[in-house]
Amino acid sequence: xxxxxxxxxxxxxxxxxxxxxxxxxxxxxxxxxxxxxxxxxxxxxxxxxxxxxxxxxxxxxxxxxxxxxxxxxxxxxxxxxxxxxxxxxxxxxxxxxxxxxxxxxxxxxxxxxxxxxxxxxxxxxxxxxxxxxxxxxxxxxxxxxxxxxxxxxxxxxxxxxxxxxxxxxxxxxxxxxxxxxxxxxxxxxxxxxxxxxxxxxxxxxxxxxxxxxxxxxxxxxxxxxxxxxxxxxxxxxxxxxxxxxxxxxxxxxxxxxxxxxxxxxxxxxxxxxxxxxxxxxxxxxxxxxxxxxxxxxxxxxxxxxxxxxxxxxxxxxxxxxxxxxxxxx
Amino acid sequence: xxxxxxxxxxxxxxxxxxxxxxxxxxxxxxxxxxxxxxxxxxxxxxxxxxxxxxxxxxxxxxxxxxxxxxxxxxxxxxxxxxxxxxxxxxxxxxxxxxxxxxxxxxxxxxxxxxxxxxxxxxxxxxxxxxxxxxxxxxxxxxxxxxxxxxxxxxxxxxxxxxxxxxxxxxxxxxxxxxxxxxxxxxxxxxxxxxxxxxxxxxxxxxxxxxxxxxxxxxxxxxxxxxxxxxxxxxxxxxxxxxxxxxxxxxxxxxxxxxxxxxxxxxxxxxxxxxxxxxxxxxxxxxxxxxxxxxxxxxxxxxxxxxxxxxxxxxxxxxxxxxxxxxxxx
DNA sequence: TTGAAAGCGCTAACAC
DNA sequence: GTGTTAGCGCTTTCAA
Numbered sequence: 001x002x003x004x005x006x007x008x009x010x011x012x013x014x015x016x017x018x019x020x021x022x023x024x025x026x027x028x029x030x031x032x033x034x035x036x037x038x039x040x041x042x043x044x045x046x047x048x049x050x051x052x053x054x055x056x057x058x059x060x061x062x063x064x065x066x067x068x069x070x071x072x073x074x075x076x077x078x079x080x081x082x083x084x085x086x087x088x089x090x091x092x093x094x095x096x097x098x099x100x101x102x103x104x105x106x107x108x109x110x111x112x113x114x115x116x117x118x119x120x121x122x123x124x125x126x127x128x129x130x131x132x133x134x135x136x137x138x139x140x141x142x143x144x145x146x147x148x149x150x151x152x153x154x155x156x157x158x159x160x161x162x163x164x165x166x167x168x169x170x171x172x173x174x175x176x177x178x179x180x181x182x183x184x185x186x187x188x189x190x191x192x193x194x195x196x197x198x199x200x201x202x203x204x205x206x207x208x209x210x211x212x213x214x215x216x217x218x219x220x221x222x223x224x225x226x227x228x229x230x231x232x233x234x235x236x237x238x239x240x241x242x243x244x245x246x247x248x249x250x251x252x253x254x255x256x257x258x259x260x261x262x263x264x265x266x267x268x269x270x271x272x273x274x275x276x277x278x279x280x281x282x283x284x285x286x287x288x289x290x291x292x293x294x295x296x297x298x299x300x301x302x303x304x305x306x307x308x309x310x311x312x313x314x315x316x317x318x319x320x321x322x323x324x325x326x327x328x329x
Numbered sequence: 330x331x332x333x334x335x336x337x338x339x340x341x342x343x344x345x346x347x348x349x350x351x352x353x354x355x356x357x358x359x360x361x362x363x364x365x366x367x368x369x370x371x372x373x374x375x376x377x378x379x380x381x382x383x384x385x386x387x388x389x390x391x392x393x394x395x396x397x398x399x400x401x402x403x404x405x406x407x408x409x410x411x412x413x414x415x416x417x418x419x420x421x422x423x424x425x426x427x428x429x430x431x432x433x434x435x436x437x438x439x440x441x442x443x444x445x446x447x448x449x450x451x452x453x454x455x456x457x458x459x460x461x462x463x464x465x466x467x468x469x470x471x472x473x474x475x476x477x478x479x480x481x482x483x484x485x486x487x488x489x490x491x492x493x494x495x496x497x498x499x500x501x502x503x504x505x506x507x508x509x510x511x512x513x514x515x516x517x518x519x520x521x522x523x524x525x526x527x528x529x530x531x532x533x534x535x536x537x538x539x540x541x542x543x544x545x546x547x548x549x550x551x552x553x554x555x556x557x558x559x560x561x562x563x564x565x566x567x568x569x570x571x572x573x574x575x576x577x578x579x580x581x582x583x584x585x586x587x588x589x590x591x592x593x594x595x596x597x598x599x600x601x602x603x604x605x606x607x608x609x610x611x612x613x614x615x616x617x618x619x620x621x622x623x624x625x626x627x628x629x630x631x632x633x634x635x636x637x638x639x640x641x642x643x644x645x646x647x648x649x650x651x652x653x654x655x656x657x658x
Numbered sequence: 659t660t661g662a663a664a665g666c667g668c669t670a671a672c673a674c
Numbered sequence: 675g676t677g678t679t680a681g682c683g684c685t686t687t688c689a690a
Contacts, residue, residue: 014661027659049442051683053379054666075404082423093420094411113378220604253608275549279578281610332667343677356675380667383682
């Protein structure tokens with residue numbers, strides 16, 4: 001591979017001049033510029049990125065951490081973040097936490113090592129206290145997940161509203177025995193969603209039974225498991241807020257297997273509005289959330305931080321979820 | 330951020346010694362090693378990765394190109410590749426082609442710029458001729474996709490066998506009017522799959538009708554579209570090889586809507602064995618492919634190439650698909 | 659408008 | 675065992 005020195009030598013100029021041409025700086029005579037460009041073309045020269053990075057102290061890389069890259073919601077988030085980042089010349093590194101605290105800290109280590117310019121956390125495994133320590137090494141943005149004290153940009157959904165709206169729909173349809181699923185119990189986003197759920201219940205004079213709280217609900221198989229549990233209960237809920245379309249699909253499938261009428265005997269509300277909602281029978285009524293917008297806002301917040309257009313400080317952007325009515329509620 | 334110089338100064342040694350400690354080289358007295366480690370600990374020092382990269386001419390990054398990061402199959406592939414790469418100290422950069430030739434070339438440019446050490450192509454948009462030009466800049470591995478002339482490691486499924494086995498199953502069940510879906514027509518993997526399909530037909534003395542060939546089949550919505558087309562035909566197939574579980578799910582859903590009995594009037598075979606197969610009604614009979622094994626083999630092939638344990642040459646590893654019988658065939 | 663030279667932070671010959 | 679020194683390839687003062 002040719003270096004800038006060779007280009008300089010062959011075009012009879014200094015490497016400063018070559019660098020100027022490369023970076024579109026002014027003050028290069030047309031003649032030299034042309035000569036340099038010709039040599040570059042001829043030698044098929046491309047500047048070495050590692051050298052540029054060392055020199056500029058910028059990597060143009062962003063790390064994105066998600067629990068699993070193949071969970072439909074996170075896969076979608078990755079897709080849009082990666083595409084948006086590229087528009088701003090940033091490349092995205094996937095990091096999976098697999099729900100392990102320690103893996104999340106490894107992502108943050110990348111910041112310290114200057115392997116990436118910023119980190120976007122799409123889930124949260126550690127106490128904020130432990131994450132905070134890394135803020136001095138570079139910007140962090142919270143996307144999808146929420147935290148009450150995080151002194152960084154937070155781009156999230158109005159989980160309270162989602163919880164409230166969904167539950168309201170159940171109530172409208174005459175339900176008053178409601179179950180609730182969450183993925184990880186310590187997620188602040190989940191907690192707010194549950195608060196919305198609880199508020200809707202209490203506003204309607206209903207109250208919640210703790211035995212109908214199901215955790216670790218991520219996948220279709222979790223949906224199967226939860227429905228098995230419900231089926232074995234002596235007192236059963238008639239509506240379930242799943243927090244995730246995969247779980248909803250699993251519950252519906254298994255409920256039909258057990259001969260439940262859905263939504264009459266068991267109403268099931270999804271979350272995310274993934275395309276799977278359209279293939280189950282009945283189709284899944286769900287909560288549509290603006291994933292693409294979330295991804296774009298999060299990346300833009302990060303880019304602004306990196307360009308010094310904004311300082312690292314708390315800044316919560318809340319996106320609105322909307323109900324998508326189909327058949328399962 | 331402290332640099333190696335500061336560590337050297339504060340521990341009263343040369344930076345060479347610090348570097349030796351950092352890289353676990355021998356020939357450092359226990360006493361100095363201890364002193365250096367203490368200073369490192371105290372200053373919370375971490376070596377700057379950009380500098381190391383420039384010096385070593387290695388980035389420890391791998392680029393993975395997929396059409397879309399949120400297609401379930403590719404998301405799964407990403408997940409496993411990323412996890413496997415990490416075991417070997419490599420980080421993965423996601424690159425989406427969105428089925429554009431030019432985006433695929435951008436991934437290969439990364440190799441030229443020394444932004445990544447290797448590129449793993451999981452789909453193929455360009456003629457091999459155009460990709461070949463980049464091989465001189467670094468190793469390329471083909472995973473999931475196949476190419477007859479590619480002079481690089483190719484890790485793929487036996488698509489011919491998958492096509493043959495699936496079609497054989499249809500025939501066993503008494504079908505002789507068969508349709509076939511593919512995603513992109515120019516994919517060699519798809520072509521081999523179709524060859525297996527055709528061979529099974531001809532071995533049974535059947536023959537294929539071109540009007541039952543459907544292309545651009547990726548998603549649930551494509552499944553809807555294809556089923557609409559089938560429904561509007563005067564002569565209809567009784568079995569369809571979809572090449573993808575999402576498409577199968579869409580077809581089944583829409584077929585039920587049109588009151589077809591599945592599999593009696595229309596047998597539907599999926600591909601990939603994703604969890605969506607278990608929530609449709611009927612459940613999807615599909616072809617199970619070893620995604621995780623594919624991902625691991627591909628990454629290992631790449632790592633061997635990078636470690637000089639093997640040279641860049643044609644080396645085809647073919648993994649076997651197996652039928653997963655459920656209800657839709 | 660141009661170029662010489664310094665230096666980003668690190669590793670590895672080489673000499674002692 | 676240890677340190678001096680020369681770069682890796684680039685950008686950016688600074689002086690001309």
